Amino acid sequence: MATLLVELLTEELPPKALRTLGSSFGSGIVSSLRKQNFVSEDVRYETFATPRRLAIIINDVLGVSPEETINQKLMPKNVGFTDNGAPTEALLKKLKSLGLDESSAQKTELKSDGKMEFIYLRQKKVGVTIDDGLQIAIDLSISKLPIPKVMSYQPQDNLETVNFVRPAHRLVALLDERIVAIKTLGLNSGNQSIGHRFHSKGDITIQHANEYESTLEEAGRIMPDYNKRKAFILDQLKQKANQQDLELQNDEDLLDEVTSLVELPEVYVARFDKDFLSIPEECLVLTMKTNQKYFPLFDRNGNLAETFLLVSNMKLDDPSNIVEGNEKVIRPRLADAQFFYRSDIRTPLIVLTEKLKHVIYHNQLGSQLDRVTRLRSLSIQIANHMGADRDKVSRAAQLCKADLLSDMVGEFPELQGTMGRYYALAQGESPDVADALEQYYRPRFATDNIPNSEISAALALADKLDVIVGIFGIGLIPSGEKDPFGLRRQAIGIIRILTEYPVELDLHELINWTTEKFSKELKLSVDKSQIKIFIMDRFKGYLKDKGYSIDKIEAILATESNQLHLVQPRLVAINEFLQTDHAAALATANKRIKNILKKNNVDGSCEVEPKLFNTKEEASLYEAIQSLSPTVTKAITQRRYTDALKALSTARSEVDSFFDKVMVMSNDAAERKNRLALLNQLSILLNCVGDLSELSIATTK
Incomplete structure (x- = not known):
């Protein structure tokens, strides 16, 4: 068996897509060769990706596939x-x-x-050669690459149009030292690669597939392995930060992007004018990261320092020109941010709020000022039920969209809310109001914090509900992977606030309050049940991510689907209940009861008449229900769900005896109706924490 090397040399690839392209290029080739029996199922391979190349080395490859x-x-x-x-x-x-x-x-x-x-x-x-097999593999791999945007071009001396992520210039394919004859993207394979654009001159001959990485490192002066390059950059960043007695904050996305921009990384220390530290550090950090791909540094107290780190694609003994050049480039960028801030701060937020009437939120949902009006009304209503300061909530809602018209947010949309807070503080607003202007956007992503005050939480709920109800109201419901308005993220935000913040609000009421605003102002007819289902579907996913099985989730939601803050405590109780010896029997009995009641269309209006009991088992079960009801009801009211389920477990013998000795479907109509009423009472009691019939028997064992 031999080692196979495939390398595709291109012009600079999109940095944010490089890692995925490298992984997909390699896995696609391996998958095809595996199907053609050139390699084993557990074949070892290594992928490489730099700004100008995608490559893979595969071990133990057959030269001819088996017959x-x-x-x-x-x-x-x-x-x-x-x-x-x-x-x-x-x-x-x-x-x-x-x-x-x-x-x-x-x-x-x-x-x-x-x-x-x-x-x-x-x-x-009959077996085929690796030349034929690799041709199939590379064609298939390239056709399935997740290319963000395709380019069309014509290779040199070739009138045929080629479609690829970037123009490809060379193709290397070796089985050990032999060139594997393949063709793709208008290129014929060979053994000639290229190295660093500046540190390496001329072509580089790859003598053997096993020597690919070492040859490029030594003769080509590049680090072809993406993960090694990333680790090297991170190590250098930490070393340089420590040397400056400063701290580096983790930014995985920026690290990935920079790794995708260089082939021979070297980290250098640079500085900007200390005068720029007078403006909010978020403005400076975002400018450095977004525009220049620099790594800002912070002191031991977490304050931004004027020192930053840059990752260069050049390794020089005297990097002064590189450092000075980057310091020169960042200066006007930071000066722009400083100008935006000083200009914005002179305009009162309330003035910007009035100008929102000229900003369309959606052509069917009015302007941003219309939206602010709805948010004020809804957030005050929510605040009243939370016990939050309604005046502060009203003021925060009035100003919450003002910074959208600031120059800084116009340049950096990521700073919406953050700049609102800074401007509010500078203009003398209450700190609680200012904090709410930033925090009501939370959570922005999966691991983000939720709002930490009642004012912020009330405004956050109002904002997220307004988005969902409004977009549903005009029929733009998310489908498949398409969610242009981020409704799923908004739903998760609502769920996290209702379950993680110490607030007790009813989801059904929240949806009603929000739809009322739209029906009064815009005459929109909104399907509230559809919105509830949409949010509850996200809630089920949220609970599954926390480790709860779907049958337990369905069991609780069948009983409680409006007070989301009560669901997880009930799930904890169900988990404890399932560890008891009574769980399986009661779950099975409850499922049987549910089927009987459903089949006979029994509703909650039927009354039990003890005088119609003809067996001691009926009487015993009835007495158990009457005895347990006050205890269980009190436990539920006090949210002692585990105690409620423990109490229910004591009725197991009466339940078992009833089903063993009593024929529910008696020939006597009155007796049959009375027994069904008794089972209905039992069902209500058993399902006070969750619908036990939803629990799978396998789960209860």
């Missing part, structure tokens, strides 16, 4: 052959698609599956 016998089911006999035994057009077409001629029809076999006869093709498939 194999194919026994392929083609089609029913009556479809493939005429009554005279001649092959039909359908069979000939199928054989042709397999690369076989008409004579192969006589080599087929007939086998019956007990119902009808089928035509099978049994033949030996």
Whole structure:
């Protein structure tokens, strides 16, 4: 067996897509070679990705695929052959698609599956060379690459148009030291690669596939391995930060992007004018990261320092020109941010709020000022139920969208809310109001914090509900992966606030309050049940991510689906209940009760008449229900759900005896109705924490 190398050299690839492209390029080739039996299922391989190349090295590759016998089911006999035994057009077409001629029809076999006869093709498939196999593999891999945006170009001396992520210039394919003859993107394979754009001159010959990485490192002066390059950059960043007695804050996305921009990384220390530290550090940090790909540094107290780190693609003994050049470039960028801040701060937020009437939120949902009006009304209503300061909530809602018209947010949309807070503080607003202007956007992403005050939480809920109800109201409901308005993220935000913040609000009421605002102001007809289902679907996913099984989730939501803050405590109680000896029996009994009641259309209006009892088991079960009801009800009211389930467990013997000795479906109509009423009472009691019938028996064991 041998080592296979494939390298595709291109112009600079999109940095944010490089890692994915490198991984997909390699896995696509391996997957195809595995299907063709050139490599084993557990084959070892290594992918490489730099700004100008995608490559893979695969170990233990066969030069020729093994011969194999194919026994392929083609089609029913009556479809493939005429009554005279001649092959039909359908069979000939199928054989042709397999690369076989008409004579192969006589080599087929007939086998019956007990119902009808089928035509099978049994033949030996001769092994093919790696040249043929790799050609199939690379074509397939390239066709399936997740290319963010395709370019069309014509290779040199070739009039054929090629579509790829960036123009490709060379193709290397080696099996050990032998060139594997393949062609792709208008390129013929060879063994000539290239190194660093500045530190390496001329072509680099790869003598052996095993020597690829070492040859590029030594002769090409590059680090082709993406992960090694990333680790090297991170190590240098930490070293340089420590040398400056400063701290580096983790930013995985920026580190990935920078790793995708360089082939020979080197980290240098640079500085900007200390005067710029007078403006909010978020402005400076975002400018450095977004525009220049620099790594800001912080002192031990977490304050931004004037020192920053840059990752260069040049390794020089005297990097002064690189450092000075980057310091010169960052200066006007920071000066712009400083100008934006000083200009914005002179305009009162309330003035910007009034100008929102000229900013369309959505052509069917009015302006941003219309939206602010709705948010004030809704957030005050929520605040009243939370006990939050309604005046501060009202003021925060009035100013919450003002910074959208600031120059700074116009340049950096990521700073919306953050700049609102700074401007509010500078203009003398209450710190609680200022904090709410920033925090009501939370959580912005999965691991983000939720708002930490009642004012912020009330405004956050109002904002997220307004988005969902409004977009649903005009019929732009998310489908598949499409969610242009981020409604799923808004729903998760609502769920996290309702479950993680110490607030007790009813989801059904929140949806009603929000839809009322739209129906009054915009005359929108909103399907509230559809919105509830949308949010609850996200809630189920949220709970599954926390480790709860779907049957337990369904059990609780069947009983409680409005007070989301009560669901997880109930799930904890269910988990504890399932560890007891009574769980399986009570769950099974409850499922049986549910089926009986459903089949007989029993509702909650039927009354139990003890005088109609004809067996001691009926009386015993009734007494158990009457005895347990006050205890269980009190435990539920006090949210002692585990205690409620423990109390219910004591009725197991009465439940078992009832089903063992009593015929529910008595021939006597009055007796039958009374027993069904008794089971209905039992069902209500058993399901006070969650619908036990939803629990799978396997789960309870």
